[in-house]
Amino acid sequence: MTKEKFDAIVVGAGMSGNAAAYAMASRGLKVLQLERGEYPGSKNVQGAIMYANMLEAIIPDFRNDAPLERHLVEQRFWIMDDTSHTGMHYRSDDFNEVTPNRYTIIRAQFDKWLSRKVCEAGGTVLCETTATGLEWDSAGKAIGVRTDRAGDVVLADVVVLAEGVNGLLGTRAGLREVPKSKNVALAVKELHFLPEEVIASRFGLTGDEGCVIEAGGTISRGMAGLGFLYTNKESISLGIGCLISNFAETMERPYALLDAFKRHPSIQPLIAGSEVKEYAAHLIPEGGFNAIPRLCGNGWVVVGDAAQLNNAVHREGSNLAMASGRMAGEAISIIKSRGGGVMDKASLSLYKTILDKSFVVEDLSKQKDMPSLLHTNSPNFFTTYPQLISHAAQNFVRVDGTPKIEREIATTAAFLRARSRWGLVSDAVRLASAWR
Ligand SMILES: Cc1cc2nc3c(=O)[nH]c(=O)nc-3n(C[C@H](O)[C@H](O)[C@H](O)COP(=O)(O)OP(=O)(O)OC[C@H]3O[C@@H](n4cnc5c(N)ncnc54)[C@H](O)[C@@H]3O)c2cc1C
Numbered sequence: 001m002t003k004e005k006f007d008a009i010v011v012g013a014g015m016s017g018n019a020a021a022y023a024m025a026s027r028g029l030k031v032l033q034l035e036r037g038e039y040p041g042s043k044n045v046q047g048a049i050m051y052a053n054m055l056e057a058i059i060p061d062f063r064n065d066a067p068l069e070r071h072l073v074e075q076r077f078w079i080m081d082d083t084s085h086t087g088m089h090y091r092s093d094d095f096n097e098v099t100p101n102r103y104t105i106i107r108a109q110f111d112k113w114l115s116r117k118v119c120e121a122g123g124t125v126l127c128e129t130t131a132t133g134l135e136w137d138s139a140g141k142a143i144g145v146r147t148d149r150a151g152d153v154v155l156a157d158v159v160v161l162a163e164g165v166n167g168l169l170g171t172r173a174g175l176r177e178v179p180k181s182k183n184v185a186l187a188v189k190e191l192h193f194l195p196e197e198v199i200a201s202r203f204g205l206t207g208d209e210g211c212v213i214e215a216g217g218t219i220s221r222g223m224a225g226l227g228f229l230y231t232n233k234e235s236i237s238l239g240i241g242c243l244i245s246n247f248a249e250t251m252e253r254p255y256a257l258l259d260a261f262k263r264h265p266s267i268q269p270l271i272a273g274s275e276v277k278e279y280a281a282h283l284i285p286e287g288g289f290n291a292i293p294r295l296c297g298n299g300w301v302v303v304g305d306a307a308q309l310n311n312a313v314h315r316e317g318s319n320l321a322m323a324s325g326r327m328a329g330e331a332i333s334i335i336k337s338r339g340g341g342v343m344d345k346a347s348l349s350l351y352k353t354i355l356d357k358s359f360v361v362e363d364l365s366k367q368k369d370m371p372s373l374l375h376t377n378s379p380n381f382f383t384t385y386p387q388l389i390s391h392a393a394q395n396f397v398r399v400d401g402t403p404k405i406e407r408e409i410a411t412t413a414a415f416l417r418a419r420s421r422w423g424l425v426s427d428a429v430r431l432a433s434a435w436r
Helices: 015-025 052-056 107-120 168-172 196-203 244-250 254-263 318-337 345-356 359-366 370-376 378-397 404-418 421-434
Strands: 005-011 031-034 049-051 071-080 085-091 102-104 124-126 131-136 142-147 153-161 184-193 209-217 225-231 235-243 275-285 300-302
Touching: 005 015, 005 142, 005 318, 015 031, 015 107, 015 153, 015 318, 031 107, 049 052, 049 318, 052 318, 071 102, 071 378, 085 209, 085 378, 102 209, 107 124, 131 153, 131 168, 153 318, 184 244, 184 254, 196 209, 209 378, 235 244, 235 254, 300 318, 300 345, 318 345, 318 359, 345 359, 370 378, 378 404, 378 421
Parallel strands: 005 031, 005 153, 031 124, 071 209, 153 300
Antiparallel strands: 049 102, 071 085, 131 142, 142 153, 184 235, 184 275, 209 225, 225 235
C-alpha cells in the first residue's frame, strides 16, 4: 500500500462513496477510495430504482454511457391480502421524456461504472481492501485509516465514512451507535430472468419503458415491511423486507416471506417461467430523522446509509446517498480551497449546513414521526387495514343478488368491528399528521 498522504480517504465504493470520491477527485483533490469487495458493487444490494436528478448533479451526461435498465413510466401501489391486491396504478407518458426521471439499474454494473468515473476523474480506487480502523492523532483528530493490507496505515486530511448501514469503522470508533434493530430492516431479493419481450407484454411496456410495484399488506405477516417488484431489461427484481426487531419477535424467516410473496396469486403470473440467477440479502436503515447520528467531527464525515440517510417511507436511499456523498465531497473541496484549510469539526460542519438545507434533511425531518407510527402499529397497517380494504373492494364488485345497501352496511360493520372506530380514526389522524 502506498505511503503517500491523501487529501481524502473514502471508505466504501457504493452510491455515497462514489459520489463523494467523484466530487473531490473532479475538483482536483488527491483521493484514495477503499472498497472491501472484489469490485465496486460486488457486495451492494438495491431494488433498484435510481433517481436521475441526483446522479445528474454529479455526472450531468450520465445517460451517454451509464448501465441503465428501464426508465419508469408506471408505478403500482398494491395493498394485499392473502388472495388479492387492491391497486393504485399511476402511468404517464410524461415519463417518456428526453431525460427520464427514474431508472431501474443493477448495482453490480452501476457501481462499477460510477467507480470508473472516479478513476477517470483522477481518484485512486483500491478494491479487496478493508479499512479496519481509524487512525487518530494525539489531539483526537482522524488522520487516516488502518487497512487489512499488511497492517498498513494510510494518512489523509479527512476520512469520508461511506461504509453502508452496518459499517464497522464508525461504530467501532464510537462515532455513532450500532443501529438499533427497530431502526433497521432486513431485505431479501431475487433476480428472475425472463426474455425482454415477455417482460414487455406482461407489463404492457414498449422499448425501454419500465414498471414497478410496491406492495404492502399481509405479505409481511403483521410485521412492518414492504415487498417490491421492479422490471429490468431482461430480469425482474423481486424482494421483501421487514424490521429486524419484528423478525426477532415473530421468528419469521425472511426467505419464507419471499417464497410466499412469489407464490401470491397476484405475483406468481408475473414471474412465471423465470429463471432465478441471483439471491441477495441486505440491511436498510429505517429509523428516519431521529436515527441520524453525528454527521462530522475532527477529520471525519459520514454519508449515505452509514448516516441513516434513507427515506424508507418513500423507498428512497440511493438518491440520499448520492446527494449526501456529493455534498460532503463539495464541502471538503471548499474547505481545501481555502488555502488548504484544516479539516476539523468546525470547518467540516459546512457539510451539515449544506445537507440541512437540502431535500435530504427537509424530507426526513418533516416525516420524522412516520417510521415509529408504522413500526409500532404494524399489525393494523400491515394486516387489519389491508384485509378490510380487500373486503370492501370485493364487497363492492361482487354481484350475487344481495342488495347494495346490505353490502355497504356489511363493509362498514366490518371496519367498526375489526378495530374500535376511535382506534381507526386515531390511526388515520396520526397517519395524516405524520405524512406531510
Ligand atoms: C433490497 C433493497 C432494495 C433497495 N431498493 C432501493 C431502491 O429501489 N432505490 C433506492 O434509492 N434505494 C434502495 N435501497 C437503498 C440503497 O441501496 C441504499 O440507500 C444505498 O445503497 C446506500 O448507499 P451507500 O453508498 O451509503 O451504502 P452501500 O451501497 O451499502 O455501500 C457501502 C460500501 O462500503 C463498502 N464497505 C463497507 N465497509 C467497508 C470497509 N471497512 N472497508 C472498505 N469498504 C467497506 C461495502 O462493500 C459497500 O461497497 C434498497 C436497499 C435494499 C437492501
